[in-house]
Structure formats: C-alpha cells, structure tokens
Amino acid sequence: MALKASQLKVGDTHSERVATNLTRTQIVMYCGASGDYNPLHADEVYVTKAAGYPSVFAHGMLTMGMTGRMLTNYVGDGRLTKFGVRFTNQVWPGDDLDAKATVAALREENGQHFVDLTLSTTNQDGKEVVSGSATARIDP
Amino acid sequence: MAKITFPVEASHIMMFARAIGDTNPVYQDAEAAKKTEVGGIIAPPTFPQAVAQFDPDYHLRWRPNQPWFGSGKTPSGVEGKPSSSGGLHAEQHFEYFRPLRPGDVLSVETKPGETWERESKRAGKLTFRERITEYRDQNGELVVRARSVGVTTERPVAQG
Numbered sequence: 362m363a364l365k366a367s368q369l370k371v372g373d374t375h376s377e378r379v380a381t382n383l384t385r386t387q388i389v390m391y392c393g394a395s396g397d398y399n400p401l402h403a404d405e406v407y408v409t410k411a412a413g414y415p416s417v418f419a420h421g422m423l424t425m426g427m428t429g430r431m432l433t434n435y436v437g438d439g440r441l442t443k444f445g446v447r448f449t450n451q452v453w454p455g456d457d458l459d460a461k462a463t464v465a466a467l468r469e470e471n472g473q474h475f476v477d478l479t480l481s482t483t484n485q486d487g488k489e490v491v492s493g494s495a496t497a498r499i500d501p
Numbered sequence: 502m503a504k505i506t507f508p509v510e511a512s513h514i515m516m517f518a519r520a521i522g523d524t525n526p527v528y529q530d531a532e533a534a535k536k537t538e539v540g541g542i543i544a545p546p547t548f549p550q551a552v553a554q555f556d557p558d559y560h561l562r563w564r565p566n567q568p569w570f571g572s573g574k575t576p577s578g579v580e581g582k583p584s585s586s587g588g589l590h591a592e593q594h595f596e597y598f599r600p601l602r603p604g605d606v607l608s609v610e611t612k613p614g615e616t617w618e619r620e621s622k623r624a625g626k627l628t629f630r631e632r633i634t635e636y637r638d639q640n641g642e643l644v645v646r647a648r649s650v651g652v653t654t655e656r657p658v659a660q661g
Contacts (some may be wrong), residue, residue, distance in 0.1 A: 363538065364617075387522065394513070396553035399561045400571030410576035411659040421590035426521035426547040433546060438527045439539040444546050445594030445648075450601070498656035 363437040364499040365475040366467055372410050375435040376461035379482070381425040383419060383456045387462070391423040421448035424458065428482045431460035436497035446480065446493030457485040462495070474499045504610045505554045507636070511603040514544045517551055543600035549636055549645045550593070552609050592650035599644050599647065606639045610629025615652060 371380050385405075392398045397420055400407040408414045430443065452458065458484065466477040476499050482491040489495075526533035527543055534542045538617070540611035553559045563569045570579040603605070621627050629652050636645040656659030 387506075387520065390516075390520040391628045395551050396556075396559060397550075397561050398563055398571075400577075404571045406572035406576050407570070410558055412577075413571070422547055422550050422593065423521065426517075426523075426545065427594055430521055430523040433523075438525070440538055441546050441595075441597050443594070443596050445592070448590055448639040449588065449591045459598075 364476060364497070364501050365388070366469070366476070366501055368400065368477060369464055369467055371464050371466065372462055375431070375466040376459055377429055377431040377434060378457065379460045380452075380456060380458035383418060383452065383454055383458070385454050388417060388454070391401075391420055391426070394447055395420065395422060397422070397445070400420050401469075406490070416453055417453040418454075421446075422447065422450050424482060427458060428460040428480060432462055432478070432480065432495055434477050436478075436495075436499070438482060440497040441495060442475070442498060443496040444493070445495070446491045448490070449492055450484070450490045451487050452484065452490050456490075458490065459483055460474075460491075466500075467496070474501055480490070490501075504608050505552055505555050505557075507555045507607040507609050509544060509548075509603055509605040511542055513540060513551065513554070514548065514603060516563070517548050518545055521545060523579060532624075538623050539600060542603050546595060547595065548601060549634075549647055552607070552634075552636075554611075568619070582600065588651045588653045590649070592648075593650040595619040596646045597644075598646075601636075601644065605644070607644065608637045608641075610635050610637075621654070624657070627655075628653045650656070 375500050392403050402420050410419050461481050462478040465479045468475045476497050478495045480493040483489050504617040515529040527537050537610055570577050611632050611634040614633050615631050619627045632649045638644045
C-alpha cells in the first residue's frame with residue numbers, strides 16, 4: 362500500500378527490527394547473492410589472523426539492503442526515487458538492528474507527491490550503523 | 502572501464518531477497534506479484550549492486566588458478582600483510598527511474614568521480630574514492646544511477 366500525502370506529517374516515523382542476532386550464514390548468503398566474496402565478510406581465519414579484525418563483519422550493502430526492506434515495507438513497492446546511505450559503523454555477527462525512517466518533508470512537483478525521509482539504522486547498543494535519506498512517490 | 506552486461510533474472514532476485522531477509526512476495530512470487538501495483542516481480546532497491554556477479558574482472562570473487570587473499574593452508578593466500586582491508590564501503594546512493602524486472606538486460610558503466618583524503622584517529626589516513634555507475638536498459642533508457650564512495654584505511658578500523 363502506498364503512502365498518502367494527506368495522511369502524513371513531518372516527524373512521522375516508521376521503524377522495524379531488521380536483524381535479530383545476525384548470523385554469519387546470512388552474511389555468507391549475501392556474499393553469494395551479491396557477488397561480493399570479500400573474505401572480510403566470510404572468512405573468519407583470514408579476517409582475524411591476516412586482516413586484524415575481531416571477527417567477520419557484514420557488508421555495508423547487506424545493512425543497506427535490510428534498511429531498504431524497512432523502507433519498501435513503508436513506502437510500497439517500486440515507489441522509491443532515491444535511496445542513499447553512509448556506513449557509519451560496522452555490523453557484526455550477533456547484532457540486532459533496528460531501521461527507522463522519519464518524514465523530513467512532503468513535496469509536490471508537477472502534480473506528483475513525494476515524501477523525503479531521513480533514515481537511521483542502529484544496533485543493540487544504540488549506535489548508528491547506517492544514516493541516510495530516501496525519497497518516494499506517494500499518493501495525494 | 503568496459504560496459505558490463507547485467508541480465509536481471511527472477512532466481513537471482515529471489516536469492517538476493519532471501520539474503521537481505523526480505524520475504525515480500527513481490528520479489529519471489531510471480532502470481533502474488535501480478536496482483537500488486539507494480540504488476541510483476543521487481544528487484545529490491547539495493548539489487549543493482551549485484552552487477553558484481555557479471556563483472557568478469559571483479560576482484561572480490563575467487564577464481565580458479567589465481568592467487569586469492571582469503572585463507573587456505575595459511576590465513577591469507579597472498580604473501581605479505583594485506584594492505585589493511587583493501588577498502589571499505591563508506592557511502593552508497595541510488596537514484597531510481599523505474600524498478601528493475603526479470604528480463605531486463607542492463608548495460609552498466611562505471612566512471613571514477615572525485616577523490617579526497619581525511620585524517621582519522623581510528624584508522625589513520627583515509628582515502629575516499631567516488632564512483633558513478635549508470636544502469637541502462639535494453640532500450641538505452643537510464644533506469645538506475647548509483648554513486649558509491651569507497652575508503653581505504655591506513656590500519657584496520659578498531660571495533661567501537
């Protein structure tokens with residue numbers, strides 16, 4: 362269901378739990394689907410003994426993908442016109458992630474209504490792992 | 502950089518949706534997707550990044566009979582200490598002109614954007630590199646534009 366401009370106001374929020382106890386298996390699934398097989402994400406031996414990290418960690422794009430899931434559940438299918446993020450902290454196996462969209466602006470251009478959203482995905486410690494923004498076409 | 506041909510396929514979309522934990526039928530159930538506003542299966546918004554599968558020279562895919570920096574007998578198959586991580590993803594931005602659908606055959610071209618540097622307490626000197634990628638469909642129409650910022654760090658980014 363698409364959002365309606367008439368039923369939205371600046372400051373409205375939508376949030377979803379997008380990861381619960383994130384697993385290494387899900388990260389490996391993302392390697393396979395995306396084609397990004399960087400051992401930093403899938404190879405605990407490499408990442409701890411050669412690269413110097415405490416463990417494998419999620420692709421930024423996996424966190425963006427999970428954030429996008431919250432976003433498309435909110436704005437509807439095929440409604441996004443823009444979606445951009447910064448990766449502000451790493452996401453580790455075991456993390457719980459909550460993704461939130463906040464209505465920043467409601468606009469109308471040439472008769473088409475749009476919503477601008479700010480995005481924030483945080484982990485179980487309240488630390489932001491993704492910050493971003495998105496724009497979607499909405500109904501009047 | 503050469504143009505990459507990226508055929509958009511339903512099974513690939515399904516696997517991608519599974520990997521991001523998205524059970525929305527519009528990504529995996531053709532019958533259910535027909536009844537939605539978009540009228541059929543579409544790809545999730547971050548799917549364009551899966552173009553990596555179709556890049557013949559993609560450096561983050563293992564290949565037979567070539568050195569690979571992941572572990573085998575030793576923690577890294579490449580001699581010497583890897584240069585921290587080889588790069589992390591700092592930013593990703595998409596502009597969408599229409600959803601991607603199974604059957605689309607995209608022509609994808611990436612061009613370098615700006616480069617800049619910054620000092621960081623956590624990771625030393627950071628070098629940022631921007632890349633702009635345009636995805637055009639079989640009719641030559643621009644369907645997605647992406648801007649990616651990668652960062653290489655002097656040392657691994659401490660957890661925290």
